[in-house]
Amino acid sequence: xxxxxxxxxxxxxxxxxxxxxxxxxVSGDKVYLAHAGVSPVPACVGRAVASAVSAAARDDQxxxxxxxxxQTRARASELLGADPGEVALIGPTTTGISAVAAGLDWQxxxxxxxxxxxxxxxVYPWQALESRGVKVRRLSTPALGEITPELVVEQLTAxxxxxxxxxxxxxxxxxIDHDAIGRLLRERDVLFCLDxxxxxxxxxxxxxxxxxxAADAHKWLLGPCAAGxxxxxxxxxxxxAPQAFGWNNVRCPNYVAQETMNLRSDAxxxxxxxxxxxxIAGLNAxxxxxxxxxxxxxxxxxxxxxxxxxxxxxxxxxEVYFPEGQQTGGITSCWRExxxxxxxxxxxxxxxxxxxxxxxxxxxxxxxFSPHFYNTSSDIDLALELL
Numbered sequence: 001x002x003x004x005x006x007x008x009x010x011x012x013x014x015x016x017x018x019x020x021x022x023x024x025x026v027s028g029d030k031v032y033l034a035h036a037g038v039s040p041v042p043a044c045v046g047r048a049v050a051s052a053v054s055a056a057a058r059d060d061q062x063x064x065x066x067x068x069x070x071q072t073r074a075r076a077s078e079l080l081g082a083d084p085g086e087v088a089l090i091g092p093t094t095t096g097i098s099a100v101a102a103g104l105d106w107q108x109x110x111x112x113x114x115x116x117x118x119x120x121x122x123v124y125p126w127q128a129l130e131s132r133g134v135k136v137r138r139l140s141t142p143a144l145g146e147i148t149p150e151l152v153v154e155q156l157t158a159x160x161x162x163x164x165x166x167x168x169x170x171x172x173x174x175x176i177d178h179d180a181i182g183r184l185l186r187e188r189d190v191l192f193c194l195d196x197x198x199x200x201x202x203x204x205x206x207x208x209x210x211x212x213x214a215a216d217a218h219k220w221l222l223g224p225c226a227a228g229x230x231x232x233x234x235x236x237x238x239x240x241a242p243q244a245f246g247w248n249n250v251r252c253p254n255y256v257a258q259e260t261m262n263l264r265s266d267a268x269x270x271x272x273x274x275x276x277x278x279x280i281a282g283l284n285a286x287x288x289x290x291x292x293x294x295x296x297x298x299x300x301x302x303x304x305x306x307x308x309x310x311x312x313x314x315x316x317x318x319e320v321y322f323p324e325g326q327q328t329g330g331i332t333s334c335w336r337e338x339x340x341x342x343x344x345x346x347x348x349x350x351x352x353x354x355x356x357x358x359x360x361x362x363x364x365x366x367x368x369f370s371p372h373f374y375n376t377s378s379d380i381d382l383a384l385e386l387l
Contacts, residue, residue: 008289010297014376024374030352031379036170036198036331036370037356038218038225041282045223048285052278061277072280075287076229079295080213081206085266086237088230089280093197094121096214096230097164099270100193101125103240104162108133111159115139115147117361118166122195126164135159144321144360145169149180153188162191167205168198171358171366172321173306173331175199182209191236200229201290202330202372203299207231212240217279220330220372223286227279232267244272298373302330305371305380312384321366333358333366341365344387353383 013020021028026040041049055063069089077084090096106129114126116138126136139155141147147165156163163185168175175198182192186209193212199205201220207213213231217223232240242249242263249272251262263269290298303325309332310323318334335341345357345367356368371380 008292010293010301010373013293013374020374020376027374030354031375031382032354033369033371033375033379033383034354034356035202035220035222035372036368039220039222039372041224042222042286042289042374044289045282045285049224049278049282052281056277065275065277068277068280068284069275072284072287075284075291078291079200079205079287080229080231081208082231083234085268086207086231086234088232088267088270089227089275089283090230090270091226091228091276091279092216093195093214093228094125096212096228097122097193097195098125099230099243100162100164100212100214100232100240101129102243104191105239105241106132106134106161109135109159110161111135111137111157113137113139113152113155113160113163115141115145115165117141117144117169118195119170122164122166143172143174145172145174146322147174147176147181149177149184152181153184156188156190160190162193164193164195166195166198167200168203168329168331170198170331171333171360171368173328173333174322175203175327175329177327178205179209182211185209197228198331199329201286201295201298202302204295207233211236217283217286221283221286221290222372224279224282227276227283229283230267230270232270234266237267237269242269242272246272248273293373301373302371303328305375305377306330306332308377309369309371309380309384312380313387316384316387330372331368331370333368335364335366341367348383348386351386353386355383 023043026032073084073087076087112126167178185192191211194210196205196213196215197219200215211233216228218225249264249269307325310320313320313334318336320334322328342357357365358368359365
């Protein structure tokens with residue numbers, strides 16, 4: 001991962017085109033501005049996965065697995081500000097959120113507060129609880145994804161047991177103050193589950209005031225699909241029952257099933273079976289890269305990019321969600337009345353400028369830009385020129 005024996009320097013990366021194209025091969029072919037969707041992987045991630053495949057072709061696939069798991073768990077916990085014993089490596093965001101929804105001891109009449117216009121991954125697992133007598137209540141917001149700490153507290157009731165939110169809205173780009181929200185919820189003994197896929201790897205997303213967190217690697221973490229992290233606060237692990245049981249999370253000396261089921265004593269209790277070794281190898285490399293560049297540096301870079309991009313889009317006659325950049329992440333979504341945004345996205349793609357098109361409940365389509373730290377100002381200028 002390192003360049004010339006020292007940590008990768010973000011300004012140097014953006015100024016040295018040869019280095020950038022070597023470390024991020026997609027840059028040689030495309031201007032990729034769709035990291036809020038599915039990201040291309042950096043060269044170091046590709047090398048890590050290829051190395052794991054090569055090793056698996058020559059030996060037991062699990063050779064060296066304990067070292068890989070230990071390092072990946074340590075890096076993930078550093079990124080989250082958690083203890084390694086609070087981090088499970090169990091795959092996509094859906095798996096983690098569903099584990100929380102299904103694993104708590106809900107009582108009839110309990111309430112969970114969600115945002116209906118979040119990505120479906122953070123809606124459907126909670127809606128499924130209605131069959132168990134749980135009441136699902138929906139947040140009302142002044143604008144798409146605009147969820148403030150005050151708004152959350154105002155909509156709690158005496159029966160609210162858990163609040164489930166996304167760290168950043170996948171269309172509007174509004175980034176919640178998850179730390180302030182979590183602090184207020186903990187004061188009221190309400191659990192907090194965070195879908196962190198749209199900020200983890202791009203903005204500081206620590207878990208001091210979060211109870212549960214899930215995030216896959218294929219967006220801002222720059223890793224493979226279905227290789228995610230799942231955080232469960234240590235003092236809640238006895239309250240969150242695993243929903244799958246196997247040789248990995250239930251102790252079985254010499255692979256012999258015992259008459260008594262004894263779960264592992266930390267977050268590994270949620271890792272029931274075999275690991276996605278190739279995915280975890282890629283995730284480990286991606287985490288190493290992000291920690292090397294530095295999340296604070298990445299966040300500052302993305303904030304600068306968004307400010308300039310929003311202003312330029314407005315100058316071209318587009319409307320932008322939260323154009324002043326207040327409490328936003330790396331997503332900038334725009335639209336223009338009378339313009340088919342899907343056609344605009346297709347025309348950009350034909351010129352190898354890759355953005356996303358996403359819609360809202362009312363049927364409006366948005367062109368969504370989500371550059372990452374390795375994108376340059378020239379990348380964005382070219383996209384704007386073609387736009």
